[in-house]
Amino acid sequence: MAVRPGDGEPRLSGRAPAAGKKAGAEPEPAVVPDQETGGAPARVPDVAIRRLPVYLRALEELRAEDHEIVSSADLAARTGYSSEQIRKDLAYFGAFGTRGVGYRIDVLVDRLRHILGLDREVPIALVGAGHLGTALARYNRTRHRDVRIVAIFDSDPARIGERIEGLEIQPADAMEAVIRRLGIRLAVIAVPAGAAQAVARRLVAAGVEAILNFAPVTLQVPPGVVVQNIDLTLELQSLAYYIRPEPATG
Amino acid sequence: MAVRPGDGEPRLSGRAPAAGKKAGAEPEPAVVPDQETGGAPARVPDVAIRRLPVYLRALEELRAEDHEIVSSADLAARTGYSSEQIRKDLAYFGAFGTRGVGYRIDVLVDRLRHILGLDREVPIALVGAGHLGTALARYNRTRHRDVRIVAIFDSDPARIGERIEGLEIQPADAMEAVIRRLGIRLAVIAVPAGAAQAVARRLVAAGVEAILNFAPVTLQVPPGVVVQNIDLTLELQSLAYYIRPEPATG
């Protein structure tokens, strides 16, 4: 069952057209941002977008090891994706390599960061400072500057004012105001299942366009909002499928 | 960008039959368990497997609301997947519905649980009892019985003996022995990046066949072992892509 490494694909479907019933199901192929990206061509598959951060991480490792040039084959060995796949993914955004040589690591890192929008800091809101939310905030804030949690909200009065890695937990009431003030467009939901949908609605109303949802529910969001779900139970349940056939000897 | 709800696809490639010791990249389409499953046909796509737990959850919600019958359209509305997709996924495993009527919820729940191997308790090992590991264990143990963490390991002597939801943290040294004794075949890795590969190797050596990995590294595992990665940073970085085009007004 050996799995390809950089896993965890999304299903960021209905990229343009509606997810809802009413919205006439448009068949159009969904055009990618572009301009801002440094000229992304239309139609980059979501699966490819999800691989870019994996390449980026591998490149940063290589750079830390004092490499300057990398071939798609080297990246393939590190990431587990095929070299053709990597070349194709990169080629969606332009020709960054040198034939017969490979890619300059620093150039490619800059390019990928720009494509992903990581060349400016991406401020993130975290809603829910329970055990999971706290662990996520702690991890994120000790390591990352590009995608960084800059606001934490919780509905428990007892937690308000407490700090996680220097960042104060704010009351849920303040959510809209703070998100607007900081221009936050990406949020993480780490609240109980029962509260998640309401939180999502408020986030979207406040201007959030992308949500990473850890609550075990299917969020309903308007078209144009991207949701990525991470659900421990679902992952474990689907992994259970792969271990089912009892070991030969029983 | 509206996303379909029950997200988070995997890339469980190389499902390869015969989890033999010797490697050897087989290109064959990978036959699904079967027999044990209640007669699964060959070749069920991984993406379909990953949707089954989503259906299962929706069905259990419906049952809790005292519904007895559900149509694929109802499930579609709850899960965000299309009704055809749902029917096709279910049909991989047999004809569980009644034409003109729908599916009996209790029958379908039983079927899905059996297909996923959740009709016997699936014991799980958690390696790493840091903030994240602790949060995961707490969440899992307060809710689930089907996929249940039954052993927790940590390398920090200060944590040994401490309990999380009644379960004692054991020393990392005990890993192999405990996994063998309890017949654990599914494990969760929640250790720092630097330790993850070594942990994965030990787990596999002790008999683990499926790993849910929270460490930000690409694990190398032998063929026959399934790895699913969950990586907060990667998720946030790819979501950043979708919010890039600045809001019109800047």
Next chain:
DNA sequence: CCCTGTGAACTAATTCACAGCG
């Protein structure tokens, strides 16, 4: 040469559309 970049071929997955049957 060597490795990138890319159309073409192929494979996988989804959606369509309708026959089939309670």
Next chain:
DNA sequence: CGCTGTGAATTAGTTCACAGGG
């Protein structure tokens, strides 16, 4: 009828294979 079950059509994604250029 109404909704399942499923081949056929379509669309998406990957791999092949080779031309192209430093």
